[in-house]
Amino acid sequence: MSIIIAIANQKGGVGKTTTAVNLAAALALKKKRTLLVDLDPQANTTLTFFPIEEISYSVYDALADHQVNLTEIIKPTSWANLCVVPSKIALAKLEATLVGQFDGPYRLKDALAACREDYDFIVIDCPPALGIITVNALVAATHLLVPIQAAYYAMEGTDDLLETLSRIRARPNPDLQLLGVVLTLYDKRTNLARDIQQQVRRVFGAKVFRTLIGKNVRLEESPAYKETIFTYAPDSSGAADYQNLAREVLQRV
């Protein structure tokens, strides 16, 4: 049984993509067969691995109609055990395409059915919104992982996300579990970060991962060189943080 982890938070720029890419890479390094699904029209995850010219079909084609199988658009990366389902700006049309379709929220779940047994982990990078794309991820997922940026207004929007989680659990996906909350962009030198950590731990308790993802410029640089943190800067604090997060994820699932 594969574990399907949706990385979601409708707040923008909180570290969803950085977490999806580097958690998936860390799991692949641990010899877990890993599929990284880019479900964001911004395609930041995709562009971490491939130049845009290399993307012909994208996840939109597999979700919008049944002409293209998801298995046909999976792209292997240069790293062992790590494949990617690429995205493109076309995915922004999905909302409109799925209006009135009775199976709209189930498209990703159905598309993954053909390949989910080929992977130990499927990691889904969601866009910063709670629309039909994120709903597709939550319906397909076994687990939700929420990155929260350790900054002012950190918890803004988490109520809406949790309400969406409970609505998805009530009907289409009762087995969906909150895997955990991870604090990102954490600056341990500041009192603010420490206060936010306390506040997040008060609300989410044991669901908050012990691992804190610190601010690390190497994490910001690596996508520009088409690398994950583990090849770009294997000795960086960012690499250590994502190794630790992967270890905790493996303990929890």
Ligand SMILES: Nc1ncnc2c1ncn2[C@@H]1O[C@H](COP(=O)(O)OP(=O)(O)OP(=O)(O)O)[C@@H](O)[C@H]1O
């Ligand atoms: N731990 C970190 N240290 C330093 N920079 C980081 C860290 N995590 C993320 N960043 C940078 O912060 C910015 C936002 O991160 P990221 O793209 O992962 O967020 P996101 O939640 O996916 O954003 P969006 O909502 O737009 O999809 C990026 O420039 C990224 O490189």
Ligand SMILES: [Mg+2]
């Ligand atoms: Mg992103």
